[in-house]
Amino acid sequence: MNSLGLHSVHHIAIIGSDYARSKAFYTQDLGLDIIREVYRSERDSYKLDLALNEHYVIELFSFPNPPARPSRPESTGLRHLAFQVENLDFTVQELTQKGITSEPIRIDEFTGKRFTFIADPDDLPLEFYEI
DSSP states (O other), X not given: OOTTOOOSOOOEEEEEXXXXXXXXXXXXXXXXXXXXXXXXXXXXXXXXXXXXXXXXXXXXXXXXXXXOOOOSSOOSSOOOEEXXXXXXXXXXXXXXHTTOOOOOOEEOTTTOOEEEEEEOTTOOEEEEEEO
């Protein structure tokens, strides 16, 4: 553990412009499991907690009329979310079968590992990094 007592990343919060579309993408296309889904009437907002391999990773929110956040050109703030995969070719093939286009596979110049990016329904960059 570090000097602040940090143990690990607890979750990543994502706001989708179209909740149903984002929910389908993260659960059906990426295969994340739903832990819980709540509607918060006072905020007119859904909150969907998602897990990967039984580990809580993403909070997906909906809010009425959220402003767009630019991804390109790259702007200050969270750059992307990266998922580890064992076989990048398999992952890209599965994404392609679901109609999801990935960027050409690149090689990390420091580690020699292969990776690629896709975009979620709101153009948030998602990386798949081969371990």
